[in-house]
Amino acid sequence: MAEINVKRKVPDWVSVENAGDIEFLVIDPKVVYPMVLGLLKQEPDRYWLEVARRCLTKALLDMVGPGINVRTLNRPEWALGKHPEGNGEGLGAAEFRRHYETIKGDLLK
Amino acid sequence: MPWTNRGAYLMLGTYFRGAAAPATFYMALHTSAIAPDQDRNIMSDMTEIAAGNGYTAGGNAVARSAVGFDVYTEDDTNNRAFVQCADVVWTASGGSLPASGGGARYASLTDDNATVANRQIIGTLDLVSDRVVSVGQTLALQDCEFRINT
Numbered sequence: 001m002a003e004i005n006v007k008r009k010v011p012d013w014v015s016v017e018n019a020g021d022i023e024f025l026v027i028d029p030k031v032v033y034p035m036v037l038g039l040l041k042q043e044p045d046r047y048w049l050e051v052a053r054r055c056l057t058k059a060l061l062d063m064v065g066p067g068i069n070v071r072t073l074n075r076p077e078w079a080l081g082k083h084p085e086g087n088g089e090g091l092g093a094a095e096f097r098r099h100y101e102t103i104k105g106d107l108l109k
Numbered sequence: 110m111p112w113t114n115r116g117a118y119l120m121l122g123t124y125f126r127g128a129a130a131p132a133t134f135y136m137a138l139h140t141s142a143i144a145p146d147q148d149r150n151i152m153s154d155m156t157e158i159a160a161g162n163g164y165t166a167g168g169n170a171v172a173r174s175a176v177g178f179d180v181y182t183e184d185d186t187n188n189r190a191f192v193q194c195a196d197v198v199w200t201a202s203g204g205s206l207p208a209s210g211g212g213a214r215y216a217s218l219t220d221d222n223a224t225v226a227n228r229q230i231i232g233t234l235d236l237v238s239d240r241v242v243s244v245g246q247t248l249a250l251q252d253c254e255f256r257i258n259t
Contacts, residue, residue: 029186053184054252057252058252061179061180066176066195067174067175068179069181070181071182071183071185072184072185072187073185074185078186079187080187093254097251097252
């Protein structure tokens with residue numbers, strides 16, 4: 001586990017980057033999206049990618065607490081526009097919490 | 110949560126000119142009587158739900174802090190940035206919420222002008238349908254995000 005703010009712990013799928021005064025929790029889509037979509041048992045589309053992003057953000061918030069800065073690395077192959085619409089990114093953002101409840105145990109390990 | 114033009118203006122002014130930011134933000138609820146758009150810039154441009162039964166005119170406070178806005182995200186894959194608002198929750202007490210009139214169809218984030226009608230709307234959210242909750246039930250806005258595409 002990496003350390004953030006000395007006392008705080010984050011899992012292996014997150015790295016910590018200091019950019020000036022900002023401490024970023026960095027996630028790499030090519031690592032985290034396959035992991036989360038696997039937990040959700042889904043193929044990537046815009047709906048499920050937004051669900052995955054929001055689940056990852058919520059997991060970081062639950063682990064570290066409010067006031068986090070998240071940076072998603074540039075992996076164009078994981079851009080929403082490269083994937084089918086599915087049920088839509090907006091709906092994915094709205095509905096993600098019920099999906100999060102099913103996988104948070106694995107994300108928070 | 111889409112920005113209003115005023116919200117974008119205020120944000121830029123705060124960053125580039127050092128204009129004063131609100132000490133506190135508020136999340137307010139509106140009926141479907143007037144739909145929001147980018148030009149509906151102040152509370153009197155829309156119809157707030159009735160006060161009472163757990164809802165105070167002007168809405169609930171959202172701290173201008175890392176607690177009130179608990180996540181910042183730089184998304185280099187999709188070329189955008191977000192700020193996420195902490196959950197805002199109302200609990201109906203003494204009767205249904207809203208207390209009368211139409212249900213809550215829209216939410217807006219505003220500044221903290223002492224006169225509620227004059228509060229500037231920074232962004233609005235469509236709750237998709239009119240929301241009414243019964244005594245003891247909650248109406249919660251969870252993880253609302255403001256986004257800037259670059």
